[in-house]
Amino acid sequence: MMIFPYGMANGISASAFIRLLARQLTQVGYDVVREHSQRVVNAGQILREHAADADQLILIGHSAGGVIAYKVGLYLEEKYDFRGVQVFAVGCPKFYLKDIPYNDRFTYITGQNPDRITRIGSWRKPGSRVYRGRPGREVQLDFNPDHQGWRFHASYFLKSAWTDSNEAFHTNSVDLVSKIHELYPGN
Template sequence: MTETFISSNSTCTLKCRTVVVFFAGVLTYRNNFEAAASEIAKRYDNAKIVMIFPYGMANGISGSSLFGLLARQLTQVGYDLTREQSRRIISASEIIREHAVDAANLIFIGHSAGGVVAYRTGLYLEAEYGVNQIQVFAVGCPKFYLKDIPYNSRFTYITGQKLDRITQIGGWQRPGSRVYRGKPGRIIQMKFNPNHQGWRFHASYFLKSDWTDSNEVFHTNSEDLVSKIHELHPGN
C-alpha cells in the first residue's frame, strides 16, 4: 500500500514554486530521505518536499514479518518493471496532482525500484494531464526497457563508483525491438562513501554518510547527490 507524507524540511506548503518528490524502493524507512530533503531545502526556494513510498514503509516491522514484506514488495517491483502502468503509479500521480497544482518545477527523485515508479509516474502525468515540466532522477535503480521518446531527455540515471547489484538488473533496450530502443537523457556516475560495502552501499545514496576523499576533502553522500541534481536542474 502506498504511503506518503510531507517532509518537515519543506520551505513551502501552499502555491509552491517547486515540488520535489522522493520515491522509495523496497525495505525503506520513513527517515531515509530526510538528510537529502534538508539539502533540497538549502538549494530550492519555496519548495514542498513530498515523500512517497509506493511499496509501503518498513518501520515497525521486524523478524519474519520483514521477509514477508520484502517478498510482497519484490512481487510488486517485478510487475512495475515490466508494465507501464500500475495502481502504484496511478496512486502516486493522484498524490502529486494534489500537492503540485501551482508548481512551476516538478522534480522526481527515485531510489532503487522507486526510480522506476518515478519515471513511469512522470510519463503518466504527461500523457494523461499534459504535465511536461517534470525532471526525473533515478538513483541506484534497476534498468528497464525504454521507448525512444522525447520524455527521456528529462530522465537522468545516477549510479555510484562501486558495483551496485541493483543497477546490474535489466537493460534499457530490448534486443531486436523497434519500440524499446531508448535510453536515459543522462547517465552519470558519482563517487559516494567508499566505506560502505555491498547492500549498505546501495542503501546509502541519500544518507548523510560523511567521508573524506584522498585529497582530504570532506563529503556527505546526501549533499553531493543533491548538489549534482541542483547543478543539472537549478529550477530557475
C-alpha cells in the same frame, strides 16, 4: 522506515521484514513491466492534486522508487499533458525505455562502483523497435568507498562522513543533492 509506495517497515520483526521485502520485490517486478500500474496512477493523481499550479516538478526516486518516478512523470505527461517533469532515478534497476523525447528529462544516477540493483535489467529490449531508449543522462558519483555491496545500495542518501584523497569532506546525501542541483540549476 517507509518503503513508498510499497509499505512501512518501522518496528517489525525480522521475519515480518523478509515477508514485506518478498512482497515488495513482487510488486516492483509488476511495476517494472507494466506501463501504468495502480501505484503509478495513484502517485500521479496525488502529484496532480498537490502540484496542480506548478510549472515544473522534480521527481527523485531511489531503487524501485526511480522506476515509479520515471513512470509517474511519463503518466503525467501522457494523461495530463504536463511537460514540466524532471526525473532523477538514483540506484534503480534498469527497465525498458521507449525512444521518446521525455527521456531527455530523465537522469540516471549510480555510484562509481555500480551496486547490485543497478546491474539488474536493461534500457533496451533486444530485437524491439519500440524499446530502444536510454536516459538523457547517466551520471556516476564518487560515494563513500567504505560502502560496498548491499550496504552501498542503501547508502545513497546517508549522511555518513568521509574524506576523499584530497582530504575534502563529503557525505553521500550532500554530494547527491548537490549533483541534482547542478544538473537542474535555478529550481
